[in-house]
Amino acid sequence: MxxxxxxxxxxxxxxxxxxxxxxxxxxxxxxxxxxxxxxxxxxxxxxxxxxxxxxxxxxxxxxxxxxxxxxxxxxxxxxxxxxxxxxxxxxxxxxxxxxxxxxxxxxxxxxxxxxxxxxxxxxxxxxxxxxxxxxxxxxxxxxxxxxxxxxxxxxxxxxxxKKQPPALERSAKGELIKIAIIHGAGIFRYVQQNQQLDMVSMLPSLIKAKMKIVREDPLEKNGHRQILNLGHTVGHIIEGEYAKPHGESVMLGLLFSLRWSYQLKYINKDKFEAMERLILNHLSVANFKFYQKLLMPKKIFLKALLQDKKLTKLNKLSFIFIKSAGDIKRVKVHAKALMNEAIRQGIVK
Ligand SMILES: NC(=O)c1ccc[n+]([C@@H]2O[C@H](COP(=O)([O-])OP(=O)(O)OC[C@H]3O[C@@H](n4cnc5c(N)ncnc54)[C@H](O)[C@@H]3O)[C@@H](O)[C@H]2O)c1
Ligand SMILES: [Zn+2]
Missing domain, CATH: 3.40.50.1970 (Rossmann fold)
Structure with missing residues (x-):
């Protein structure tokens, strides 16, 4: 390329x-x-x-x-x-x-x-x-x-x-926090320590972090590029069903992935708590309230999930888990396991 x-x-x-x-x-x-x-x-x-x-x-x-x-x-x-x-x-x-x-x-x-x-x-x-x-x-x-x-x-x-309205900045934060978690290191520390982010000065390192992953799998052949889907499985369902901006939906998808990663013991308690705090710090109050009250009917959740183009014949999909900042794990999970976790987390009834 x-x-x-x-x-x-x-x-x-x-x-x-x-x-x-x-x-x-x-x-x-x-x-x-x-x-x-x-x-x-x-x-x-x-x-x-x-x-x-x-x-x-x-x-x-x-x-x-x-x-x-x-x-x-x-x-x-x-x-x-x-x-x-x-x-x-x-x-x-x-x-x-x-x-x-x-x-x-x-x-x-x-x-x-x-x-x-x-x-x-x-x-x-x-x-x-x-x-x-x-x-x-x-x-x-x-x-x-x-x-x-x-x-x-x-x-x-x-x-x-810089001429963008605040709503576009809020939405972009989902992808930004996603890259920070995937990449870890300096980008992660920066978003952890700063509530107000200087987007312009962050751009070079965010682009570099994305391209590091893309270069290992430019045509999405070996699966590595899939880690950029962190937060997107549940994020896409929320975006599709509630017409929420993409980035804000991804932010909620990140919260879901993190909580499931902790439940499956991929991430230890200290790291989990610190990362959850970081996500909540960058989540708008309105979006957090929306998530807490989100009781999506099982049928709707499953239908949206089954429409996911990345689902295999056996109803399995690659789900992206977090072990720590900069250490991401791709695992094939069954659609049913995902749904059970959504029920456990209280976003599906
Ligand atoms: N190709 C990829 O790798 C990739 C990755 C992520 C998302 N996407 C796609 O990107 C799209 C979403 O991107 P987006 O949010 O930039 O969408 P967009 O192009 O729809 O722009 C969002 C809104 O911002 C307005 N806008 C654009 N620039 C502005 C500015 N400087 N000031 C004020 N308003 C401005 C637009 O008119 C529009 O109303 C989706 O279609 C998604 O599928 C593609
Ligand atoms: Zn995205």
Whole structure:
């Protein structure tokens, strides 16, 4: 897989600098696919209008719809009639939904064109813009169509990222705490010691930690990359059933995984208590209250679990347990065992 270059910048680069970084003489072979909401940022609005080919989209799961995909491709081909396959690049500017859509598009358009990410949400900046996964949804089934396609370059622009509302920061914290637990060491100590997190300065180490895992299993062949699913099995069920933001659902999924890890004695009492305190410290009060009252009917929980695309024929799935910060264990468990644990923890009745 091709290697991705990262650029950490305070502000959007000038058009000239940007083209220079991309080794392009002009912007003739660039198409910006960008989240139209960003036009609310005056500096971005001026910046983007300096480029010739622009395609604005509405962020969200609908953008990733397989049914809508041909419509987008038609419009894009019309916009860029002089596309030169070798030189053409798509520049994706937006959160994870824009990145997943643009990444997939870049991987199949003319059998593959260049891809540059400018992630604008914390989630996309620390997670989805790295590692090469692209995805489209088929109806309600998320991420069923996709490819592995690394970006050539990723630009992380502090001034844009800082413009996000607090809700997006809250949601991103789930993935951040997940990486901190998986990686351990300095990142874990930092989130343990600080309630307020300096997201911008954390980005390089969070990305490095994710990429360390991705590099060992870039195409998800040997299973190692699955440890990035920590907190996601139960997280996805909560997200799907209660329409809670992804990151906040993952945070609750982390709590579930940690408590099950302790129940199965994978983690000792001291480490468990310290890690539980850390998760609770970063969980919003509203989210914690929601979790405590969450009494999901058995049937709904099981149905959501059985829809999990990672389930084997024997109704087994890889579940990610925590032994300590930086020491994660992948175990095949039966769906029934998971459900019994959910009942024991009081989130299913
Ligand atoms: N490919 C991967 O590896 C990977 C990993 C994790 C998640 N994902 C995908 O990412 C998506 C979720 O990502 P997301 O939360 O970034 O979603 P998103 O793209 O839907 O953005 C969330 C919201 O933030 C707004 N927004 C974007 N940038 C903003 C800014 N700077 N200021 C204010 N508002 C801004 C968007 O308009 C949208 O309303 C999901 O589709 C998920 O499946 C992909
Ligand atoms: Zn996630």
């Amino acid at each position: 091709k290697k991705t270059s990262l650029y950490f910048l305070d502000n959007l680069p000038s058009k000239k600098d940007f083209l220079q970084q991309l080794l392009l003489p002009d912007d003739d072979q660039l198409l910006f696919v960008f989240d139209h909401k960003l036009l609310k940022l005056p500096r971005f609005k001026i910046w983007i209008t300096r480029f010739t080919h622009r395609y604005s989209v509405h962020a969200g799961e609908q953008l990733k719809s397989l049914d809508a995909f041909p419509v987008h491709v038609h419009k894009i081909l019309k916009k860029c009639p002089q596309m030169n396959t070798k030189a053409f690049k798509i520049v994706s500017v937006g959160g994870g939904s824009v990145g997943d859509f643009s990444g997939f598009l870049a991987s199949v358009l003319k059998r593959g064109v260049g891809l540059v990410h400018i992630p604008t949400t914390w989630l996309s900046a620390m997670d989805s813009a790295h590692g090469g996964k692209t995805a489209l949804n088929v109806g309600h089934f998320k991420n069923q169509i996709g490819s592995f396609y690394n970006a050539d370059k990723v630009f992380l622009i502090a001034s844009i990222l």
